[in-house]
Amino acid sequence: xxxxxxxxxxxxxxxxxxxxxxxxxxxxxxxxxxxxxxxxxxxxxxxxxxxxxxxxxxxxxxxxxxxxx
Amino acid sequence: xxxxxxxxxxxxxxxxxxxxxxxxxxxxxxxxxxxxxxxxxxxxxxxxxxxxxxxxxxxxxxxxxxxxxxxxxxxxxxxxxxxxxxxxxxxxxxxxxxxxxxxxxxxxxxxxxxxxxxxxxxxxxxxxxxxxxxxxxxxxxxxxxxxxx
Numbered sequence: 001x002x003x004x005x006x007x008x009x010x011x012x013x014x015x016x017x018x019x020x021x022x023x024x025x026x027x028x029x030x031x032x033x034x035x036x037x038x039x040x041x042x043x044x045x046x047x048x049x050x051x052x053x054x055x056x057x058x059x060x061x062x063x064x065x066x067x068x069x
Numbered sequence: 070x071x072x073x074x075x076x077x078x079x080x081x082x083x084x085x086x087x088x089x090x091x092x093x094x095x096x097x098x099x100x101x102x103x104x105x106x107x108x109x110x111x112x113x114x115x116x117x118x119x120x121x122x123x124x125x126x127x128x129x130x131x132x133x134x135x136x137x138x139x140x141x142x143x144x145x146x147x148x149x150x151x152x153x154x155x156x157x158x159x160x161x162x163x164x165x166x167x168x169x170x171x172x173x174x175x176x177x178x179x180x181x182x183x184x185x186x187x188x189x190x191x192x193x194x195x196x197x198x199x200x201x202x203x204x205x206x207x208x209x210x211x212x213x214x215x216x217x218x
Binding site: 005006007010011013014016017018020021024028033034035036039040041042043044046047052055056059060062063064065066067068069 | 114115119120124125127128131132135136139147148149150152153154156157158160161164165167168171172175182183184185187188190191192195201204205208211212214215216218
């Protein structure tokens with residue numbers, strides 16, 4: 001069996017993490033789920049003003065990182 | 070449990086497909102107009118070359134608008150949950166920790182193409198103009214969704 005290249009392992013790692021988060025969001029939207037949705041935990045983090053500022057700054061940074069450079 | 074004392078109608082897990090609030094035709098037309106405007110904006114920004122002034126201005130303007138709206142005149146906000154279930158939240162923390170650890174190790178190794186970072190993988194996908202336009206549009210809508218939180 002040929003060795004699995006490091007690149008494939010790295011991509012698989014990212015894929016696992018992203019798929020796991022999508023599955024979590026789907027599970028969170030089931031009635032009576034104990035898992036919060038992304039919107040719920042982001043809303044919880046954004047209750048204090050500093051949390052709100054940091055989350056919005058993170059959103060802006062993502063736009064700058066992927067679309068401006 | 071992820072409790073929410075007075076959840077908005079569009080924020081009830083398990084009932085998210087019921088976008089139940091009745092909307093008047095004029096309201097729908099306004100929403101369609103705003104969406105079209107955002108799509109055109111995303112199309113224009115996606116055409117700007119990376120590291121150009123146009124690309125920078127294209128992300129600075131939405132950031133300034135969102136920041137201004139959030140601080141000066143925030144819209145009606147969706148009430149956040151009073152508390153989060155720690156076990157339920159721990160699943161998210163584990164996933165996010167794995168993701169960022171993986172990203173940090175790729176960034177530390179800096180050995181493209183053997184150990185690419187998430188950005189290394191996403192950048193080529195954003196190459197086609199239409200895909201980049203869609204991604205910018207999603208980013209803009211996410212910004213508005215955050216303002217409402």
